[in-house]
Amino acid sequence: MREALTAAATRRVTRPAPLRQAVYDALTELIVSGTLKPGQHLVEAELAEHLGVSRQPVREALQRLQTDGWVDLRPAQGAFVHSPTEEEAGQLLGVRAVLETYSAQLAAKNAKPEDVERLWELHQEGVDALAASDNERLVAANTALHTFITSVAANAVLAELIAGVGQKVRWYYTPIARPRGKEAWNEHAQLIRAIAKGDPDRAGEVMRKHTERTTGFYARQLASGANQA
Amino acid sequence: MREALTAAATRRVTRPAPLRQAVYDALTELIVSGTLKPGQHLVEAELAEHLGVSRQPVREALQRLQTDGWVDLRPAQGAFVHSPTEEEAGQLLGVRAVLETYSAQLAAKNAKPEDVERLWELHQEGVDALAASDNERLVAANTALHTFITSVAANAVLAELIAGVGQKVRWYYTPIARPRGKEAWNEHAQLIRAIAKGDPDRAGEVMRKHTERTTGFYARQLASGANQA
DNA sequence: ATACAGGCTTCTGTATACAGAACTCAATCC
DNA sequence: GGATTGAGTTCTGTATACAGAAGCCTGTAT
Numbered sequence: 001m002r003e004a005l006t007a008a009a010t011r012r013v014t015r016p017a018p019l020r021q022a023v024y025d026a027l028t029e030l031i032v033s034g035t036l037k038p039g040q041h042l043v044e045a046e047l048a049e050h051l052g053v054s055r056q057p058v059r060e061a062l063q064r065l066q067t068d069g070w071v072d073l074r075p076a077q078g079a080f081v082h083s084p085t086e087e088e089a090g091q092l093l094g095v096r097a098v099l100e101t102y103s104a105q106l107a108a109k110n111a112k113p114e115d116v117e118r119l120w121e122l123h124q125e126g127v128d129a130l131a132a133s134d135n136e137r138l139v140a141a142n143t144a145l146h147t148f149i150t151s152v153a154a155n156a157v158l159a160e161l162i163a164g165v166g167q168k169v170r171w172y173y174t175p176i177a178r179p180r181g182k183e184a185w186n187e188h189a190q191l192i193r194a195i196a197k198g199d200p201d202r203a204g205e206v207m208r209k210h211t212e213r214t215t216g217f218y219a220r221q222l223a224s225g226a227n228q229a
Numbered sequence: 230m231r232e233a234l235t236a237a238a239t240r241r242v243t244r245p246a247p248l249r250q251a252v253y254d255a256l257t258e259l260i261v262s263g264t265l266k267p268g269q270h271l272v273e274a275e276l277a278e279h280l281g282v283s284r285q286p287v288r289e290a291l292q293r294l295q296t297d298g299w300v301d302l303r304p305a306q307g308a309f310v311h312s313p314t315e316e317e318a319g320q321l322l323g324v325r326a327v328l329e330t331y332s333a334q335l336a337a338k339n340a341k342p343e344d345v346e347r348l349w350e351l352h353q354e355g356v357d358a359l360a361a362s363d364n365e366r367l368v369a370a371n372t373a374l375h376t377f378i379t380s381v382a383a384n385a386v387l388a389e390l391i392a393g394v395g396q397k398v399r400w401y402y403t404p405i406a407r408p409r410g411k412e413a414w415n416e417h418a419q420l421i422r423a424i425a426k427g428d429p430d431r432a433g434e435v436m437r438k439h440t441e442r443t444t445g446f447y448a449r450q451l452a453s454g455a456n457q458a
Numbered sequence: 459a460t461a462c463a464g465g466c467t468t469c470t471g472t473a474t475a476c477a478g479a480a481c482t483c484a485a486t487c488c
Numbered sequence: 489g490g491a492t493t494g495a496g497t498t499c500t501g502t503a504t505a506c507a508g509a510a511g512c513c514t515g516t517a518t
Contacts, residue, residue, distance in 0.1 A: 045469075053503090054502060054504075055503085063293060065290055067296045076471075076508090077509095078469070095328075095387050102323070272499070272500095274499075286471085286473095304479090306479095462513105463515090464514090465514085467512090468510085469508105472508100475502085476508090477502080482497080
């Protein structure tokens with residue numbers, strides 16, 4: 001009987017789900033969506049009442065939000081939503097570029113045929129979204145593709161860093177920049193071909209150029225319509 | 230008068246220094262030093278009493294220790310000192326290599342003459358420690374050199390990631406591996422020369438090879454005397 | 459009118475109290 | 489004898505309470 005259960009109902013009935021996690025997710029969503037604006041003072045008691053919990057889980061969530069860079073915690077003054085500077089945004093893009101490049105190299109080393117197949121599926125989804133001019137779907141497809149490449153890279157440490165950096169990049173640039181268009185997905189296709197061939201050097205190079213172009217693309221949008229948000 | 234004060238006593242009398250920070254530092258030290266062993270269950274009440282504070286700051290410190298990867302926080306069970314696997318250690322080294330490479334490239338772009346001068350000073354310190362066979366000083370000199378290169382790179386995001394990854398690498402390898410010897414410092418010298426010339430490609434390449442050799446060096450030590458700790 | 463001082467309010471930081479879940483171990487039943 | 493079930497214990501997760509610091513506002517004196 002034990003084996004039968006192990007095979008099927010591996011997942012416990014319901015994870016109790018610690019409140020701090022729920023609060024963390026809620027606050028992250030509020031920050032990324034822009035409901036909580038950069039520089040805004042977050043009062044623990046207010047958040048607690050608004051979310052229907054006590055101050056304690058809110059505090060714990062705020063602590064984690066700080067270490068993840070979403071809020072600044074000034075001693076004896078509390079939490080303030082982090083205000084990213086242009087300089088910091090540029091640094092984020094640079095770091096992301098090297099991490100993604102490494103990710104692509106590892107993926108090219110490890111990719112199995114079924115991984116490549118899945119990559120092409122994700123690529124097709126992006127092309128479809130592009131044809132439908134569905135920006136939201138396009139962003140999701142782009143994220144999904146990069147995330148899957150990272151998972152193929154099979155480096156948990158790397159994956160965690162990329163996830164953190166990537167989310168902040170999206171936070172900063174989503175309000176001011178549109179997603180890149182057709183040529184980005186052509187670059188993705190090149191990348192997948194390099195991974196399929198198991199050519200780490202080429203995969204890394206393609207990814208490096210890809211992220212550099214994205215960086216330049218963002219920079220131009222920033223320069224042209226800076227304060228449109 | 231206000232201007233005079235601003236110039237001089239910018240720093241407030243004494244930062245109250247939140248307790249959670251002190252607890253965090255204390256626990257990190259206990260983990261890195263090996264007093265708290267991997268897998269060990271950390272009971273909040275015990276730590277609180279031992280450190281002379283209440284459970285609250287201990288909890289907050291444990292939360293941060295989790296996000297920084299030092300402990301695992303299992304729901305409804307509490308904190309356990311993280312047990313690094315060999316696989317994770319390898320992943321750490323890989324990530325560190327690409328981050329350090331990028332750091333060296335940026336440093337080569339930004340370095341001013343006085344930075345190069347300081348680099349040579351730090352290098353000399355390492356050579357001296359090597360001559361004195363003072364391992365502790367040698368590790369400190371190595372850390373100081375790499376840290377300074379990162380600071381010259383002038384990328385705060387990168388610096389934070391390197392700091393986190395680097396500390397974990399040291400935690401994992403310090404007990405089982407000796408520091409590298411003379412040839413590591415020759416490589417450092419090459420690196421500094423590349424930075425002095427303002428040659429990012431060469432600096433990156435030298436750093437990449439340097440970290441790869443360090444990785445191999447660790448791997449060999451691990452293979453030979455695995456369970457000597 | 460302006461600058462300063464004092465009290466007041468508000469919020470954080472810390473401690474304590476309480477409820478619920480997980481582990482332990484012993485007693486019981488097959 | 490072995491497995492299982494149940495009570496008891498321990499620890500986490502959450503809520504509440506209290507103390508201290510920082511900011512604000514008002515009143516007063518120059």
